[in-house]
Amino acid sequence: MNSNLNKLQPYPFQRLRDLFSGITPNTAYKPVNLSIGEPKHDTPALIKQALIDNLSGLATYPTTAGVPELRLAIANWATRRYGIPLLNAEKEIAPVNGSREALFAFAQAVINTKKIDNPIVICPNPFYQIYEGAAFLAGAEPYFLNTLPENQHAMDFESVPVEILNRTQLVYVCSPGNPSGKVMSLDQWKKIFDLSDLYGFVIAADECYSEIYFDEAIKPLGALEASQKLGRDYSRLVVFSSLSKRSNVPGMRSGFVAGDAKIIEQFLFYRTYHGCAMSPSVQSASIAAWNDEAHVVENRRLYAEKFKAITPMLKNTLDVEMPDAAFYLWAKTDMPDTEAAIRLYRDFNVTVLPGSFLAREAHGVNPGKHFIRLALVASLDECIEAANRIKNLM
Numbered sequence: 203m204n205s206n207l208n209k210l211q212p213y214p215f216q217r218l219r220d221l222f223s224g225i226t227p228n229t230a231y232k233p234v235n236l237s238i239g240e241p242k243h244d245t246p247a248l249i250k251q252a253l254i255d256n257l258s259g260l261a262t263y264p265t266t267a268g269v270p271e272l273r274l275a276i277a278n279w280a281t282r283r284y285g286i287p288l289l290n291a292e293k294e295i296a297p298v299n300g301s302r303e304a305l306f307a308f309a310q311a312v313i314n315t316k317k318i319d320n321p322i323v324i325c326p327n328p329f330y331q332i333y334e335g336a337a338f339l340a341g342a343e344p345y346f347l348n349t350l351p352e353n354q355h356a357m358d359f360e361s362v363p364v365e366i367l368n369r370t371q372l373v374y375v376c377s378p379g380n381p382s383g384k385v386m387s388l389d390q391w392k393k394i395f396d397l398s399d400l401y402g403f404v405i406a407a408d409e410c411y412s413e414i415y416f417d418e419a420i421k422p423l424g425a426l427e428a429s430q431k432l433g434r435d436y437s438r439l440v441v442f443s444s445l446s447k448r449s450n451v452p453g454m455r456s457g458f459v460a461g462d463a464k465i466i467e468q469f470l471f472y473r474t475y476h477g478c479a480m481s482p483s484v485q486s487a488s489i490a491a492w493n494d495e496a497h498v499v500e501n502r503r504l505y506a507e508k509f510k511a512i513t514p515m516l517k518n519t520l521d522v523e524m525p526d527a528a529f530y531l532w533a534k535t536d537m538p539d540t541e542a543a544i545r546l547y548r549d550f551n552v553t554v555l556p557g558s559f560l561a562r563e564a565h566g567v568n569p570g571k572h573f574i575r576l577a578l579v580a581s582l583d584e585c586i587e588a589a590n591r592i593k594n595l596m
Contacts, residue, residue, distance in 0.1 A: 206589060209338040210508050211334075212273035212521070213331060213537060214560055215237070215238060215561040218543070218553075218555060218556070221540060221544065224576055225544065226548070227547050227551040228258070228550060228551050229551070230551075231550055231551035231552075231591065232587075233551045234552050234553070234580055234584045234588040234591075235553045235580065236545055236553060236577050236578065236580065236588055237554055237575075237577065238555070238563045238579075239447075239529065239530065239579065240446055240452055240577075240578055240579060240587055241450045241529075242450075242581070243450045243501055243504055243579075244450065244452070245449070245450050245451050246449060246491070246494070246497040248401055248491075248497070249418060249451060249454075249487050249521075250487075250491055251490075252486050252487055252489070252491075253454075253483055253484070253486070255341075255485065256482065256483045260482070260483055261484025263479075264479035264480055264482050266296075267297075268296070268297060268480055268486055269482070270291065271489055272291065272464070272485045272492075273318060273458075274291045274350065275422070275457045275488075275492040275493050276289075276291070276295050276297070276492055277290075277291040277294075277295055278493075279492045279493075280460065281312075283380075283424070284426055284430075285427065286426050286430045287430070289426075290354070290463065294436070294453060294462075294466060296460075296466050296469065296470050296473070296572040297456070297457070297458050297461045297485065298442075298459055298478070298480070299413065299456065300452075300455040301410045301442040301444040302332055302456050303455075303478060304442055305330070305332050305333065305336060305374070305406065305408060305442055306335065306336045306339075307336075307405055307469075307472070308336070308440065308442075309336035309339070309340040311468060312340075312371060312372050312465075313337075313340035313342045314371065315341045315370055316373070317371075318474065320343055320369065321343070321369055321370070322344075322366055322369040322432075323336070323340075323345070323371065323372045324344075324345050324357075324362070324366075325344050325345070325346055325347070325373075325374045326336070326346075326347055326376060326379065327347060327348050327350070327373065327561050327562055327564050327569055328349065328373070328381055328382075328560035328569060328573075329346070329374070329380075329560065329561070329568045330374075330408065332532055333374040334562070336373075337447075338508075342368070342371065342372070343365055346562055346564035347348065347362070347564075348567060348569040349379065349382060350567055353414070354384060355379060356384065357375065358398055359397055360393075367397065367400075367401045367403075370403045370405065371403055371404065372403060372405075372406060372480050373403055373405050374406050374408060375394065375406070375407050375408065376407075376409075376411075377407065377412075377423075377425070378409075378411040378412065378414070378415070378526055378527035378528040379411075380408075380411065380528060380530065381530045381557070381570075381573075381575045382525065383426065383526050383527055383530055383532065384525070384526050385422040385423060385527055387423070388423060388431060388432070391423070391478065392428075393428070395428075395429065395434055395439075399437075399594040402409055402438070404438045404439075404440065405425070405439045407424075407461075408442050409442060409443050410429040410442065410444040410446065410447055410457070411447055411528035412448075412527070412529055413447065413483065414448075414501075414505055414548060415502060415526070415527040416509060416510075416527070418476060418488075418502070422439065422527045425439060425440055425496035426439070427459065436463075437462055437509050439461045440461040440462055440465055441461050441462070442458075442459055443459075443460070444456070444457035444458075445488060445491050445492070447513065448498055449491045449497065449498065449501070450490075450501060451491065454488070454490040456480065456484055456491070484579040504582075506518060507582055509524060509525075509578060511586060512531065512589050515589040515590070515593065516531070516533065516589055516592060519592065519593045519596045520535060520574075520592070520596060522534070529577060529579060530575050530576065530577055530578070531575070531576040532575060534573050535572055535576075537572075538572065539556035539557045539558050539571060539572055539573055540558065542554070542556070542596075543555070546592065546595055548593065550591035550592075551591075552592065554573065554574045554576055555575045556570070556574060557569075557575055558570040558571045558573075576588075
């Protein structure tokens with residue numbers, strides 16, 4: 203077996219199951235699960251109908267590049283959403299089976315261990331665990347940048363030693379961030395673009411939460427948009443987006459990558475061997491989803507309603523603030539995060555994720571310690587009930 207598999211740690215939800223092993227939750231309360239970022243709002247009828255109407259596509263082998271109609275729908279959406287010139291649908295866009303598989307596969311295509319010994323992949327910390335696994339399995343070493351409250355949960359690239367930057371081939375960034383919900387500013391994008399131009403690394407911009415925000419007049423800045431505003435092309439930049447959160451279709455596994463045409467071309471070539479083409483039926487449903495915005499506005503309204511109700515309830519109980527975007531509350535606790543998770547589960551039947559499970563010890567600290575992540579994906583009533591139970595514990 204690949205010896206790099208030994209470097210992988212158990213996934214956070216496996217660690218959570220192990221943490222709760224042998225613990226019986228208080229059955230006086232109905233369970234409320236806020237641990238996993240799985241959308242629970244209804245899947246829009248128009249997407250389900252498009253899938254049903256195109257089931258004949260199951261009889262056809264899909265192409266890796268997807269149908270032109272899907273790539274054009276994505277290009278048109280990106281122009282509407284970010285105000286950027288129309289992407290080249292043939293050369294600058296590729297459909298993927300959700301951002302997760304693409305984020306993992308991307309490192310395998312980008313990392314070149316022949317060019318440099320022990321290449322580096324820079325990741326935020328806390329982080330989406332796929333970044334670390336992708337680095338290890340590609341033969342690279344992850345380098346973690348702690349995102350802390352004192353620096354507004356931003357990646358501090360100025361702290362990265364030159365010798366690390368010289369070995370860096372790939373940088374994962376997540377904006378809006380998981381778990382903080384922070385959105386990168388134009389100035390922050392300029393800093394990372396300048397470093398990419400200087401050191402030649404590729405930027406993988408994870409934007410799967412870009413469509414969950416709370417004010418229709420203030421949309422999160424995207425990487426392609428930032429690049430255009432700074433008068434830059436898309437060199438060494440690839441954006442990853444998904445319908446899972448935007449359109450409440452996590453089981454459909456549909457997203458896209460877009461950006462540097464040369465990298466997209468090579469990534470598509472890799473994917474012809476990877477064997478991960480999107481089902482024609484799913485492509486048809488995805489076209490319907492990208493072409494409609496009304497269901498996304500309603501989806502945001504539901505999340506905004508929950509955040510505006512829950513955040514003030516917990517303000518005097520936990521160190522928590524309204525995020526810029528996404529559907530997580532990243533809440534600091536006085537007690538250890540694992541203890542808070544155990545007691546909420548055991549005494550109040552509420553499941554949350556300890557922040558330390560989402561991070562690694564780096565530069566002398568685990569930046570997730572004493573934090574819990576609350577995914578406000580349950581119904582409004584369930585979230586309010588969970589908030590009341592959290593207040594009772596704290």
